[in-house]
Amino acid sequence: MQFEPLLLASADDIDFMIHGLFSYEIFGQTVWITTSHVCILIVMLILIGFAIAANRVLVRASATDTPSGLQNVVELMIEGLTGIVQGSMGKATPRYFNYIATIFMFILLSNISGLLGLRPPTADYGTTFALAIITFCLIHFAQFKHNSLKSIWTDMCSPLPPWLPIWFPINLISEIAVPISLSLRLFANILSGTVIMALVYGLLSQIAIAWPSFLHIYFDLFSGAIQTYVFTMLTMTYISQQLSDNV
């Protein structure tokens, strides 16, 4: 075809796919180490470094001095996160605060890592699905911990009486849809931002001077922060639904 070179020339610059770096064989399966793994590793190293620095500062802090520097930042973060968790979980806050704060910081840093030139790790379905599976396990851990088996069964057959489990399969499907919709929401939001930024830099590279920074503000900072908030908020809502009876 005559226009094929043009299409290929522009398509070469568009790069938002996950690339495999090297592969190895384990149990007869080929496992690829991809750019997502490297980006997750960088995000994890930044978080671990921040955690070590925060720990050192807080251990050395005295109760009488005026807090300064990093200690202020850490206290601000923890107070803000505690406020968010307290608002929707109430008395169960201390039990679930660690998990919520961890996924909040990880997802936030992953989403805004597009600003650091990385491909956001949350634009890989493996990452978001793993996060949603952890949340799913936690929801059902809370369900079995705080409710009796009888009340769970009644709940699963809910519009009809418990001796007539016609609605059980439908409720089961709606339970299974929770992690899928949670993970797809985060994944598709971040992926759309990544694709649009790749299209801007790939196709409009001649005129992409300074103004893509406004797109970065929207797609990386704003959208990333909103989706982080939504993921943690939905996690807390699902967990506290299971707590509502007796805590």
Added chain:
Amino acid sequence: MNITGQDLILACSAIGAGLAVIAGIGPGIGQGIAAGHAASAVGRNPGAQGQIMSTMLLGQAVAETTGLYGLLVAMLLLFVKPLVG
């Protein structure tokens, strides 16, 4: 110019991807309604702005999911090409 079966499938995939992102209309309308009602709620009760804001964002995010499914279908058709054998 000979059009092979594969070219036809690719062209139809592109049309299908375009049709799939029409799904974005619904969430757009829904999010607009949610934001409008949240604005009027803040007008009536400015003290509850924080709670209205978080409720609105949560509802909008849930409403957005169906549009994102359309986007995912379009992306799969364009880049993963499941129909090309």
